[in-house]
Amino acid sequence: MPLPLLRHRTCLWVVADCCTHLRLLHGSSPQTLNPSISDLTVSYLIKSCGLSPAAALSVARKFTIKSTGNADSFLSLLTSYGLSQLQITNVVYRRPILLSLNPEMRIKPKLDFFLSVGYSRAGLIELICADPSNLTASLERKIRPNFNQLRSILGSSRDVAVAIKNFPQLIRINLDGAVLPNMKTLRDIGVPEQRIIMLATLFPRQISRNPNHFNQAVELLKKMGFDPSKVAFIMGINVLSGLLKATWDRKWEVYRRLRWSEEEISSAFRKHPFCMLVSDEKIKKIMEFFTEKMKWEPSYLAARPVLLSFSYEKKILPRYEIFRLLESESLVNRKLGFATFLIIPEREFIRKYVINYAAQVPQVLEIYKHKLELERWKNLDS
Structure with missing residues (x-):
């Protein structure tokens, strides 16, 4: 089924010029390589802002510091509000124009506004780092009216903060141009408030x-x-409005190749819309596991699409091992299918099938310990 939607994605990749980078490190003047690059800008970005030479060169190609007065004050301001050097470096790299603004007039009032509407210092820092461009938006024309309008819609400052955390640009976009019309569309078709x-x-x-x-x-x-x-309708909106048409079509083709019928794909999407966000590789891996290990027919899994969203390494495989182990000891009711075993919430699963049988079948604890160790190492890698 075609999806008549397109999403424009803008990805910004900054690639350093290796030759320029090496010459800078060896003392060559950037101006001899490109007259548009300011020595002062590169030096300031490196020494005062903490950027690497390569990153400083990349920024200096698009931005020039004419005076360090505002820049020094801006860095001091962010430090006074609790940002670390690494966080400040990231802010400057992503939005260097902030160095040229008058911090007392253009930046501080915005920071104080967010604190006045309930943000903690930690929450404010998170907001700044999530999207430094918000600090370039007008307080009176964008930030304050957007926040007040969102609060009237969502009900509280706390809910507004949650929404902004999920989409930082929300505080500066034109709410009347998209958000309000889209909300009206949903009301008109009967979506509850x-x-x-x-x-x-x-x-x-x-x-x-x-x-x-x-x-x-x-x-x-x-x-x-x-x-x-x-x-499910709201979940469907979330999935559909964020998918490229090409991605949607490809997911349908993946499921077709795994012997799902058109109706089964549609039904799976209605039951669990996020099945269209699972990577192609993960879909194939999980389907292969269930068809080989559990001897499930594709239609069986199509009727339970939520299973595709589970982590293979962290959930499916360890629970399969525990299930087989308990089944071999006649400790699991044979009427309990593995699909049900998978859907049990984690806290209940630990209590009922790990702690409860740890003394009688010590292997279940070992399997679960291995799972936790795997999660710990994956978190370290990320």
């Missing part, structure tokens, strides 16, 4: 989409049989 607020709070990026694209997603969901009054 609490569901609309849920979407705006948890998935604000999606409700900020171009209204034409948003409406296309809504219409497609209705054609596929989604009930606007159910949570």
